[in-house]
Amino acid sequence: MTGEMSQAEVEEASSKYLFQNYSQTPLAFERGEGAYLYGLDGRRYLDLVAGIAVNAIGYSHPEWVARMSGQISRIAHCSNLYMCRERAELGERLASIAPGGLCRSLFVNSGAEANEGAMKMAVRYTGRGEIASALNGFHGRTAGSLGATGQEKYRQSFEPLISGAYRYYRYGDAESVKEVVGRDTAALLYEPIQGEGGVVSADPSFYKALRDICTDNGTVLVADEVQTGMGRTGKWFCTEHYGVTPDVITVAKGLGGGLPLGAVLATEELAKVMVPGTHGTTFGGNPLVCASGCAVIDIIEEEGLLDKVSRIGGEWISDLRAIGSDRVREVRGRGFLIGAETDSEETAKGVRERMMEAGILVNVCHGSVIRLIPPLILSEAQRDEFTRLFAEFLS
Ligand SMILES: Cc1ncc(COP(=O)(O)O)c(C=O)c1O
Structure with missing residues (x-):
């Protein structure tokens, strides 16, 4: 028991x-x-x-409990070897709330994994090897997402695992971003509000500058909305407050209603580089977690x-x-x-x-x-x- x-x-x-x-x-x-x-x-x-x-x-x-109980009694897991009704439904729901043509979803199990997926996709799409991210930021604890985490306290003693692919800019400082981003930069990651870093925002002009710098350099702009997304700041995605549309949004935390669920939301053009064999996860986007994601979106809307x-x-x-x-x-x-x-x-x-x-x-x-x-x-x-x-x- x-x-x-x-x-x-x-x-x-x-x-x-x-x-x-x-x-x-x-x-x-x-x-x-x-x-x-x-x-x-x-x-x-x-x-x-x-x-x-x-x-x-x-x-x-009550609505979530009823829907989850029903789902568990039908099917909880079936792998990504097969199609899945709940996964398709959640993909459709996310496409309807995501800004700016981010109409494709890749489901994973956590925020760190969502960022890993986004970085892999950007590297494949651009054929480049560098990732830019902010000092004082947080993107997760797996080797890749830890590499993008510009805070010494999380990285110390793990440096041997972290590749030389990462470059750090000062959050809120567009000039510092310009020094770091160039023709070798596959992706730039940013949090619309730095959560673990102490709830830190920048001037709205900074986020617009990120968009422009990435467009000028052919760099994929990735908004890490793992903490800020799914309504936490009063919009589905925090980036909407600033009128900036990234190429990719990563989400997790609130999406699964307490079950482990993360997602990479991307444009059609980016998503198409992730052909069979490029990425995968056994549990990612199983029927149970996706049914939960759909219930969370419905309840946020209904209430x-x-x-x-x-x-x-x-x-x-x-x-x-x-x-x-x-x-x-x-x-x-x-x-x-x-x-x-x-x-x-x-x-x-x-x-x-x-x-x-x-x-x-x-x-x-x-x-x-x-x-x-x-x-x-x-x-x-x-x-x-x-x-x-x-x-x-x-x-
Ligand atoms: C902005 C951000 N990105 C990524 C992560 C990592 O998410 P997870 O702990 O689900 O791997 C977090 C967790 O706090 C986060 O706040």
Whole structure:
């Protein structure tokens, strides 16, 4: 049987049998409902982490549960050796929401894999060998996506795995991009908002410059929307806010509703270089995860979550700024991807701990940034509960 261990037994077995590669909060959950998680400690937590920007429709959404239960009882996996109804349906749905002719999908299992797929496609398409990406960016932990991750802390001790193909530019600095991108650059990767890097945006003119520089050099422009996509910033894709259409968008996190699903969205012209044998994955885009992706898109539409996230998120940023504490240096972000940069790592950790005591889960990233990435179904009252406590703690 599974699901029978107590909190203490979970702690003991985790420390004895699992790799110790995460610094984990000693708390396990029994179940979730809406924006709440229920811990094995018997307490209820308001979840502003959402499995790191994953659980867009919250936990146990009734429509999702019904559709997933039906799907599991029919078929969960069948490989990519055969066609699959749910995969075709999700491809069609994504083509209908993706901007600028990104009408083809390649399904994978994670954000890192989506970026690997995008880079392989760009290399095949251009016949070039260099990848440009931003300092302070994050694109995943596999060897290729780690290579594109311009942050020393993730790369150290793995340099031997990382090829010399990567060139780094300063995020927000178009001149620095020009120095790095040239006739050897296959792809340029960028996050429309740097998530792991501390919720950092650039001036809209920067994203337009990226488009122009890539067009001038014949370089494939890849927007990594693994964190910002699927409605998190109040539009399906964050790049839409800036009116910039990339050649490729990578997504994952919110797309699968909690199941492991990533996708590379590309134009017809790019996708056609990925002929049989060039790429593949056993699990990628199986019936279960694709049915989940379709359910997530339907629920976001049915419940008007894009408009809701725009409005509630916009107000939230204003409310947090209005607190005006000298322990918060800046509040930034869009929709439900918000970062409050505090004055120190201690302050950020202190807030996280005190929030947890009060029954609210928040995430700290980039040392001192409190990152709010709740389910898109979060209500105004739930949002305000955090804001009130946050203001209280800061004072
Ligand atoms: C922008 C971005 N790209 C890629 C990834 C990697 O995704 P995954 O952890 O699913 O491999 C992440 C994860 O945080 C991310 O934020």
